[in-house]
Amino acid sequence: MPLADGQLQLGPVRCAWRPYRHGRPAEPLVREWLSGELGTAAAALEIHRTEHGRPHLGAPHADWDASWSHSGEGLLMALAQGLRVGIDLELRRPRPKAGVLAERFFAPEEAAALAAMPDALREPAFVRLWCAKEAVLKAHGQGLSFGLHRLAFELEGEEWRLEACDPALGTPADWTLRTFRPAPDYLATVAWRARWT
Structure with a gap:
């Protein structure tokens, strides 16, 4: 909303x-x-x-x-x-290379889940996953340079749930993520966790 x-x-x-x-x-x-x-x-x-x-x-x-x-x-x-x-x-826009990006940068299970989807669902699911990964990595502090493959999400219905991550990120249970539409044609994810000591 x-x-x-x-x-x-x-x-x-x-x-x-x-x-x-x-x-x-x-x-x-x-x-x-x-x-x-x-x-x-x-x-x-x-x-x-x-x-x-x-x-x-x-x-x-x-x-x-x-x-x-x-x-x-x-x-x-x-x-x-x-x-x-x-x-x-992320602004909704065509992403013709979503499959290539997923194969190259996402965890293998994520790329396989996206590849198995019907064409009409693949691009929106890719954007939701990209937003989730980037939100966590921004909170962590290194952004995309840390590596998109170092945290893996599993599809549950239409939502991606953090399933595994590099120990430098903590554990999946440490993280809370919320995906929402801040404006028409936009998708966003916010991720948070307790501060590292």
Whole structure:
């Protein structure tokens, strides 16, 4: 369902949607939203980057975690306290190479499950799986460079459930994922887990 007034609460994670123009820096829009959520002037909000480019908030908001993703003309942001959070947004569009990408980058069982689907279902299932994987990897902090094959999902009905993952990600039981439609023609997944010690 689309976000009412651009905001959505998914368990402990706050999400927000903003219109976005491709090629424009997203961080000023994110900073504006975060400043309102955290009660801090946008200019005073500290946003740092890890060596892998993952954003994290500085003092006095270091216990909060933020993630954002843009696709098409949309920007989706997530914020949570005491958790690691990752979010991915995808615009619905033709993906003629979805099968090739799945074979090359996904776990073999995932690629096989996608290949066995009727043509009409394969592309939407690929996008749902891509969103889920990318949300977890963004929360983890290394993004796609960590390897899409290092976490494996199993199809249950129309939903993908995290079945196995590299020990660096913790265990599948550590993760909570929610897939939703923040706006017409968009799909998103937000993933979160307790912070690593």
